[in-house]
Amino acid sequence: MNNLTAHFTLEEMTVSQTAARSEIDNTPSKREIEALRLLCVNVLEPLRMSLGVPVIVSSGYRSPRLNRLVGGSANSQHMKGEAADIHVNSLSIQALFEAIRDSNLPYDQLIQEFDSWVHVSFSNRNRRQAIYAYHDKRGNVRFGTEKPG
Numbered sequence: 571m572n573n574l575t576a577h578f579t580l581e582e583m584t585v586s587q588t589a590a591r592s593e594i595d596n597t598p599s600k601r602e603i604e605a606l607r608l609l610c611v612n613v614l615e616p617l618r619m620s621l622g623v624p625v626i627v628s629s630g631y632r633s634p635r636l637n638r639l640v641g642g643s644a645n646s647q648h649m650k651g652e653a654a655d656i657h658v659n660s661l662s663i664q665a666l667f668e669a670i671r672d673s674n675l676p677y678d679q680l681i682q683e684f685d686s687w688v689h690v691s692f693s694n695r696n697r698r699q700a701i702y703a704y705h706d707k708r709g710n711v712r713f714g715t716e717k718p719g
């Protein structure tokens with residue numbers, strides 16, 4: 571068990587069912603591990619402490635090959651170890667999104683994705699950009715600052 575912070579392990583920040591199924595090596599480098607640690611120290615651990623309930627990571631680090639396989643964007647921060655997709659069992663996705671957006675956490679990008687998970691990143695920029703990802707009527711992925719529909 572390699573703990574990055576009190577409540578987050580390197581394992582949970584790198585494990586991927588898709589990688590296992592496709593026999594993809596999803597081992598991060600030292601630099602990416604350090605980025606994952608900073609994401610946990612600055613965002614995920616303080617979030618977990620303020621919510622008082624487990625924050626579940628469905629996707630953290632992604633090797634370029636894994637990122638392609640799961641349809642991640644070409645410059646996804648997941649590939650740098652700077653982003654995690656999360657949810658919390660006792661909160662809706664919208665409520666979790668608002669909890670982070672309205673906090674003082676130094677996040678870079680916060681995306682409420684399809685009412686299914688929250689993407690949050692930490693980098694040396696930390697723009698505190700909070701947006702929605704959704705499908706338009708044609709099924710294309712769109713991003714916006716307002717919740718659609």
Ligand SMILES: [Zn+2]
Binds near residue numbers: 629648655690
């Ligand atoms: Zn993501």
